[in-house]
Amino acid sequence: QALPAGEAYEQFVHGQRRVPTRDNLHDFFNGLIWLHYPATKRRLNDLQARAIAAQGVGAVRGPLRDAVTVFDENGAVLLAPQPLHEALAARQWRRLCVELRPLWRQARLLVLGHALLEKLVSPRKSITAHVYQAQEAIKSEAMADQALARDLSAPWLAAKPFNPLPILGVPGWWPENENFCFYDDSLVFRSARVA
Secondary structure, X not given: OOOOOOOOHHHHHHHHOOOOOXXXXXXXXXXXXXXXXXXXXXXXXXXXXXXXXXXXXXOOOOHHHHHHHHHHHHEEEEEOOHHHHHHHHOOOHHHHHHHOHHHHHHOEEEEXXXXXXXXXXXXXXXXXXXXXXXXXXXXXXXXXHHHHHHHOOHHHHHOOOEEEEEHHHOOOOOHHHHOHHHHHOOOOOOOOOOO
């Protein structure tokens, strides 16, 4: 009820430093992400608010607001050895999740997307995270919030530096992916697009 009619949510959060929250899972998870990653959420909100101030709210968000929304809703960050990042970027699913499976013991997938968390309440194979390829090396979860807040820049983010990751394919996240045929579903584990 705190959000005035007609005011953009992002502008209200930016100006009031309050997060209007409805009584539903989507907003509940958003609140949890605000508590866990406050610097990152403030940075994303600042980018949104500046874009709205410059361009207004229209039928189309524009590249920066679109990218911020994608990351805010469905984003994740992968802290992992370089071979996992390379296989993810190339969408080499069998290599990423089968051949390199032992490396996942050294990896950590940080979920920042509140809509992604909401979707995981009713898991299905096609739920996809948009994994942000951070410019700054993030070595641990403890430093992730501040590092991400520093790392997120408008031009870089507007280019959508994300890799799709069907999240239930992450080793250890879903019992069905122990059967390696799980990754043969080309409707979920899609090949990289050819330019």
